Amino acid sequence: MTYPKPEFQLDAATAWAFLQHKGFGSLIVCDPAVGLAASHLPFLCGSADGRRYLDCHLAANNPMLESLSAGTVGMVVCHIDDAYIQPAWYGMGDEQVPTWLYIAVEAQVTATPLDALETERHVADLTAHFEHDADHPWTPARMSARRHRAMLNAIRGFRLTVDSLRGHRKLSQHKPAHAIRSMTAALGAHASGSGGPILAELRRLEANQHPVPACIDESEE
Numbered sequence: 001m002t003y004p005k006p007e008f009q010l011d012a013a014t015a016w017a018f019l020q021h022k023g024f025g026s027l028i029v030c031d032p033a034v035g036l037a038a039s040h041l042p043f044l045c046g047s048a049d050g051r052r053y054l055d056c057h058l059a060a061n062n063p064m065l066e067s068l069s070a071g072t073v074g075m076v077v078c079h080i081d082d083a084y085i086q087p088a089w090y091g092m093g094d095e096q097v098p099t100w101l102y103i104a105v106e107a108q109v110t111a112t113p114l115d116a117l118e119t120e121r122h123v124a125d126l127t128a129h130f131e132h133d134a135d136h137p138w139t140p141a142r143m144s145a146r147r148h149r150a151m152l153n154a155i156r157g158f159r160l161t162v163d164s165l166r167g168h169r170k171l172s173q174h175k176p177a178h179a180i181r182s183m184t185a186a187l188g189a190h191a192s193g194s195g196g197p198i199l200a201e202l203r204r205l206e207a208n209q210h211p212v213p214a215c216i217d218e219s220e221e
Contacts, residue, residue, distance in 0.1 A: 007174070010167025015105045016052060018080050018167065018197075020045045023129065025078035027056070027109075027160070031067035039064055043076070043160070044126045052162040054109065055122045057155040068111040068158055076160060078105045081197040085172070089186035090179040101198050105167045109160035119157030171198070171205055181206055 010018070019025075023045070028038045039062060043054040054076060058065065068074075080103035087096040114122060124140055131137035140148055172180060184202040191199055 005174075008168060008170055010103075010105070010169050012165050012167075015165050015167030016045070018103065018105050019054070019078055019107065022078050022080055022105075025076045025105075027064075027074055027076050029064055029067055029072050029074035031064065031072065033066065034063045037064050037067075042126060042130070044122065044129055052165070054107070054160040054162065055114070055126070055157065056160060057114075057119060057122065057126075057157045060154050060156050062156075065156055069113050071110060071112065073108065073110050073163070074160070076107045076109055078107070080104060083187055083191075083196075083198045085183060085187070089183045090172075090175060091182035092176075092179055099172065101171055101202075103167075103169045103197055103201065105165070107160075107162045107166075108164040109162055112159045112161065114157030114159055116152070118159075119155065120152055122157050123152065123155075169201065171202055173205065177206075 024040075024042050026038050026040050028036070030036050039058055041056045041058060043056040046053055046055060058068075082100055082102040085099045085101060087094070087098055090096050120140075127139060128137070131139070143151070172183060175183070180202065184199070184206050187199055187202065
């Protein structure tokens with residue numbers, strides 16, 4: 001369900017913002033030794049010398065390591081959010097059909113191994129990123145030196161340099177404004193909590209604002 005129309009596509013800056021916020025996805029490679037393989041992993045976004053990258057790590061016994069170490073090209077697929085839409089929610093009669101809204105980002109990447117020191121730094125940075133709002137943030141320094149070293153020996157770090165970036169945002173943008181309002185209200189009534197990125201994007205669309213990630217300040221790039 002990929003849509004070529006411009007209104008369904010994310011610009012690169014917005015797609016990157018979603019990746020930064022999510023920080024988790026599936027790395028997919030096609031390797032002659034293991035076939036089509038996927039690993040599901042956290043990552044930390046960064047940039048250097050004008051190139052975007054995702055720093056990540058895998059278990060030392062992961063069968064994808066040999067392929068990644070050889071600089072293989074792969075794809076990171078990041079599922080941001082999705083929502084099932086009942087036909088009745090559009091308020092347009094019985095000619096509508098069920099559909100699924102979604103936000104997803106795909107990054108074609110080239111892998112480069114991190115050395116031991118870079119991997120250790122990556123783990124510390126990744127942990128700090130995800131622990132930033134904890135009451136008592138965990139850091140690797142809480143572990144004994146022996147345990148810390150054992151855990152680092154059990155993983156292998158990689159930098160995934162982004163070669164291309166594609167983002168898709170299917171929000172029924174082709175529907176009339178009244179249908180989007182009706183659908184947004186119905187989805188909000190069925191959603192738990194704040195409703196997640198899909199509902200936030202729909203409310204922006206409903207307000208005729210250019211949709212941007214709800215987690216990103218609109219003053220940012």
